[in-house]
Amino acid sequence: LPICPNGSCQLSLEELFDRAVKLSHYIHFLSSEMFNEFDERYAQGRGFIAKAVNGCHTASLTTPEDKEQAQQIHHEDLLNLILGVLRSWNDPLIHLASEVQRIKEAPETILWKAVEIEEQNKRLLEGMEKIVGRVHSGEIGNDIYTPWDGLPSLQLADEDSRLFAFYNLLHCLRRDSHKIDNYLKVLRCRLIHDNNC
Amino acid sequence: SPPEKPTIVKCRSPEKETFTCWWKPASDGGLPTNHTLLYSKEGEEKVYECPDYKTAGPHSCYFDKKHTSFWTIYNITVRATNEMGSNVSDPHYVDVTYIVQPDPPVNITLELKKSINRKPYLVLTWSPPPLADVRSGWLTLEYELRLKPEEGEEWETIFVGQQTQCKMFSLNPGKRYIVQIHCKPDHHGLWSEWSPEMYIEIPTDFKVKD
């Protein structure tokens, strides 16, 4: 049960990390399924993968790309990076949830996932701000953020271009949500389990 | 006289997204008494009032998604007030993750089969409650089943982890069994109610559908 020393209750850092990891795992699970469903239904044979190279709006954020980098980066910097990536997805997820409704015969499962991911992403952001507040010695860095200007491309008249814009956004969401999930699992093992998960 | 202090009975969340608390009024001192549910969140001074007294019926407060956070612990009290004064309940601490109580499993099937050595065994299958199924991976459920001969006293309970099927071998031919299943979130949370009772009769000598 929650720890309530002399009436002031507080969730432990371990508890906060366990919930954050469970949520990041779930968000990536949904993002992955949504990408696969879209890919199977709308992208077969269109060669989108070759064009999707280097198309993510968060590409400018230097994030760890292998185990060594993920282990060497200071945990406060990695936490700020996670916050930055999450914030950078707030805006596109709001529009994704509404624009997906306009895709021809968009299956209910894609629509539902877009809304669910948007909600859970906000929830994970709330949790990460709480974790950073606990872990951070200094002020919470609000500066890491990359703007998204992809809305017009989701509304293009030409179907192929519009579908590619969706494909690219879902491809990037799958990639970034996987990064966040992986980094949180590394941080949990480092900060909570002394690298002995 | 002022009303006696009410008691917060319980708080429950069906799916880790919303939750509801119920309280029990005490004696109202013979005067019209109204109740106010107040709460604060860990690490915040601000005190909020119940967002919705209606949805979950009398003496209840319903917290919708917007008002439900599972990153914090709620400190909840209920104040009873009449013209002579008021009285406040003891504080009730709520961590949403610990009060998740799912609905029972559904689509339960029982099928009698015969193993190669002709002994009968029972195959049970079931599905997670609809709400949890939609959120697989977010709400991971564990299951426990219980069965007993109809006229028997003692239930035999078997924990089956996250599986949604189970084989029961040691059954007595000629007996009629009652079977029920319930579920609970892994780690924290509470067991659901038991599913409705289901009956299966183990024939004394039965033919397997080939």
Next chain:
Amino acid sequence: SPPEKPTIVKCRSPEKETFTCWWKPASDGGLPTNHTLLYSKEGEEKVYECPDYKTAGPHSCYFDKKHTSFWTIYNITVRATNEMGSNVSDPHYVDVTYIVQPDPPVNITLELKKSINRKPYLVLTWSPPPLADVRSGWLTLEYELRLKPEEGEEWETIFVGQQTQCKMFSLNPGKRYIVQIHCKPDHHGLWSEWSPEMYIEIPTDFKVKD
């Protein structure tokens, strides 16, 4: 004649830190032919050559940690060249995140125990494959086990998530079972091979070590 264009067969990473690609040469036009693997990485114009043709055997290219990046798309081609000319394979797009196939779990133990109601159950424990660094959290593995009566046809498969132990209840006394386990990274990647077969006999009435 110039060689026909080779085909990139597959790329695999055993522990989400390095990876290897294999290709299949096509007809060499009757002349000595050599192969060059070239790759470029997402966001870079530069084209690199395979860093190590040796470590993983013939017709292969091994990318060590220094040359392996995640969440980035490699565009890989193989060129076959003889004195008459050369031919290039179709491009093979790879993100190492999605091609991790671990080795099977190790140190599998099977132990028979008796529950309170005298029913036998089996406790299985295992360890992650040695190559896989699960301690740092960089790689998270999920496990699935299967078992069947020795003379039975149908495997019963049970997904156990990230646990490294499992209790099996529904076992048929007097039966000899075959048990195997395999693993996969969470989310993406491929199931490992199954672990070697292990056998366990469920005695008809057995005494538990008190």
